[in-house]
Amino acid sequence: MPGAIHAEGLVKTFGDVRALDGVDLDVPEGTVLGLLGPNGAGKTTAVRCLTTLLTPDSGKATVAGIDVLKHPNEVRRSIGLSGQFAAVDEYLTGRENLQMVGQLYQMRAKAAKARAAELLERFGLADAADRPAKTYSGGMRRRLDLAAALIVSPPVMFMDEPTTGLDPRNRQSLWDVIQELVAGGTTLLLTTQYLEEADKLAHDICVVDHGRVIARGTSDQLKAQTGGERVEVVVHERDHMATARQVLAGFGKGETTVEEHTRKLTVPVTGGAKLLAEVIRELDARGIEIDDIGLRRPTLDDVFISLTGHVAEETGPTAGTEGADEATTSAPSAKEAGK
Amino acid sequence: MSAVTDTVRVSVAKGGGVGQSIRDSLVIARRNVVRMLRIPEVVVFGLIQPIMFVVLFSYVFGGSISIPGAGISASGYREFLMAGIFAQTVTFAVAGSGAGIADDMHKGLIDRFRSLPMARGAVLTGRTIADLVQTALTLVVLAVVAVIVGWRTHENFGKVLAGFGLLLLLGYAFTWIGALIGLSVRTPEAATSGGLVWLFPLTFISNAFVPSQNMPAFLETIANWNPFSATVQASRQLFGNMPAGYPVPDAWPMQHPVWASLIWSALIVLVFRTLAVRKYRSTSA
Numbered sequence: 001m002p003g004a005i006h007a008e009g010l011v012k013t014f015g016d017v018r019a020l021d022g023v024d025l026d027v028p029e030g031t032v033l034g035l036l037g038p039n040g041a042g043k044t045t046a047v048r049c050l051t052t053l054l055t056p057d058s059g060k061a062t063v064a065g066i067d068v069l070k071h072p073n074e075v076r077r078s079i080g081l082s083g084q085f086a087a088v089d090e091y092l093t094g095r096e097n098l099q100m101v102g103q104l105y106q107m108r109a110k111a112a113k114a115r116a117a118e119l120l121e122r123f124g125l126a127d128a129a130d131r132p133a134k135t136y137s138g139g140m141r142r143r144l145d146l147a148a149a150l151i152v153s154p155p156v157m158f159m160d161e162p163t164t165g166l167d168p169r170n171r172q173s174l175w176d177v178i179q180e181l182v183a184g185g186t187t188l189l190l191t192t193q194y195l196e197e198a199d200k201l202a203h204d205i206c207v208v209d210h211g212r213v214i215a216r217g218t219s220d221q222l223k224a225q226t227g228g229e230r231v232e233v234v235v236h237e238r239d240h241m242a243t244a245r246q247v248l249a250g251f252g253k254g255e256t257t258v259e260e261h262t263r264k265l266t267v268p269v270t271g272g273a274k275l276l277a278e279v280i281r282e283l284d285a286r287g288i289e290i291d292d293i294g295l296r297r298p299t300l301d302d303v304f305i306s307l308t309g310h311v312a313e314e315t316g317p318t319a320g321t322e323g324a325d326e327a328t329t330s331a332p333s334a335k336e337a338g339k
Numbered sequence: 340m341s342a343v344t345d346t347v348r349v350s351v352a353k354g355g356g357v358g359q360s361i362r363d364s365l366v367i368a369r370r371n372v373v374r375m376l377r378i379p380e381v382v383v384f385g386l387i388q389p390i391m392f393v394v395l396f397s398y399v400f401g402g403s404i405s406i407p408g409a410g411i412s413a414s415g416y417r418e419f420l421m422a423g424i425f426a427q428t429v430t431f432a433v434a435g436s437g438a439g440i441a442d443d444m445h446k447g448l449i450d451r452f453r454s455l456p457m458a459r460g461a462v463l464t465g466r467t468i469a470d471l472v473q474t475a476l477t478l479v480v481l482a483v484v485a486v487i488v489g490w491r492t493h494e495n496f497g498k499v500l501a502g503f504g505l506l507l508l509l510g511y512a513f514t515w516i517g518a519l520i521g522l523s524v525r526t527p528e529a530a531t532s533g534g535l536v537w538l539f540p541l542t543f544i545s546n547a548f549v550p551s552q553n554m555p556a557f558l559e560t561i562a563n564w565n566p567f568s569a570t571v572q573a574s575r576q577l578f579g580n581m582p583a584g585y586p587v588p589d590a591w592p593m594q595h596p597v598w599a600s601l602i603w604s605a606l607i608v609l610v611f612r613t614l615a616v617r618k619y620r621s622t623s624a
Contacts, residue, residue, distance in 0.1 A: 051454050055621070076456040087447035091374040103366045104457045106359065132377065148451070 034202030080149035139170030195300030367465020408582030423547030429510030440521030493579030502577030
């Protein structure tokens with residue numbers, strides 16, 4: 001049985017550019033699919049085809065079981081779309097924006113009003129509800145845009161780069177909303193350039209590049225394709241690098257790579273945290289002071305590079321500080337682990 | 340557990356049909372009127388130009404332009420002129436609707452609307468209705484200024500009202516041209532200049548500011564058949580601003596200006612509404 005979002009062989013060309021080059025997707029009901037890829041990979045085009053904004057050149061798609069090409073207006077009743085740019089009228093207040101969208105979803109005026117008040121409260125916009133949206137911060141506008149997409153609690157949601165350009169706090173609060181939404185049974189297709197975001201929110205991930213899906217699977221499956229875990233050490237003194245390398249060679253399952261200028265050594269390992277503790281003890285015993293040490297599993301960044309041969313055009317939003325899949329510990333806690 | 344995950348479907352009116360088209364159009368019209376009231380400078384600047392035209396044309400050209408049947412007289416020209424200025428003012432709404440729709444495209448609002456289960460022409464219809472409201476307000480202010488500089492009507496109230504009705508209809512028709520321009524360009528700025536650039540020749544090669552009889556023969560023919568001239572001629576007649584001995588040109592639209600004005604406006608709405616709605620449905624900003 002096809003999922004809540006299902007597409008087969010979607011092709012869309014703009015002049016010479018094949019923005020979509022035969023994309024197949026399936027998102028089971030109540031799950032999140034992360035469409036991951038750099039700028040220009042075709043993510044937005046895919047969303048636009050599935051939300052009836054664009055007609056694909058060929059291929060077929062259903063959303064909530066309804067044929068997108070044959071019954072676009074029926075599809076529109078069942079979806080919410082939150083685009084890359086907060087699509088709100090900046091001269092209307094937050095409340096007016098939501099009421100308008102509610103009425104255009106064919107809600108009665110009274111119901112739209114009640115629902116708008118409820119969502120403004122939920123999204124922390126109650127205080128700003130009667131101010132024009134142009135006085136809102138970027139994060140507030142994005143929340144208003146998302147609230148507009150949710151006004152009829154559609155069973156299927158599309159979010160095109162929902163957190164692009166947001167600061168970490170606003171990003172986190174949007175993630176919370178998305179997780180709550182999915183917990184409530186909504187099916188979600190999410191596009192992102194942020195590997196961390198896909199990792200955190202999506203059940204399944206499709207990596208797209210040049211209009212094609214080049215890999216799909218769960219985040220763990222994709223990482224497993226790329227390779228195993230490794231230990232990364234940053235030593236304090238440049239003079240200690242040679243000794244550290246000897247230590248690591250004793251634990252490693254492969255070639256140790258050395259980055260001179262950052263004083264970073266990396267070696268593939270098996271054995272997880274237990275092995276990490278041994279490495280720390282050994283380094284400590286040899287009197288090597290370390291700035292940073294960690295056990296690192298491949299990130300989606302690594303997956304992306306190994307699949308496409310190039311880096312995603314923008315790196316993770318809060319690279320380093322919030323890396324969800326990195327078990328990297330900072331030096332002080334590493335020392336604790338070593339005790 | 341909360342508003343977000345609440346999956347209780349809220350009461351939704353039955354979709355489809357003319358009722359939905361009207362409801363959706365009014366929701367959008369209301370939004371655009373509210374917007375307009377919150378950006379009053381747009382309305383104010385929209386008024387300055389026609390007021391300047393009234394003053395400049397009346398006083399600068401008034402003493403030199405000969406109107407058949409009235410000769411050269413500043414007061415006679417002023418009466419002759421006003422229908423032309425009114426008509427030019429209503430057609431300038433083309434820039435407003437074009438810029439507004441281009442701005443909505445630019446800001447992603449058109450995408451949002453297109454993803455909603457709303458009537459397909461409603462976004463554009465709502466916009467043109469709001470522009471009609473603005474045009475009506477502008478005409479009221481302009482008529483007051485015209486009276487202040489000495490413009491008078493010489494027909495009964497019903498006919499004067501009918502004259503304004505034809506002007507509004509022409510303005511409404513032109514906002515559909517604006518809608519098509521707005522959907523076809525990338526920026527609001529382009530929509531404004533794209534809306535105005537052809538309006539100058541259109542409004543000047545007409546009977547709006549000077550009698551078409553004073554033009555070279557081929558321009559006179561264009562002027563007499565210009566859709567714009569028909570409305571000017573019709574409202575000029577309905578206001579009673581046609582000098583007693585004014586020779587009516589031989590062309591059919593000038594002989595039957597009210598019918599010509601109605602037909603032209605209806606035709607413009609029909610053609611440009613069809614094109615604009617088609618463009619809206621397939622547009623990909």
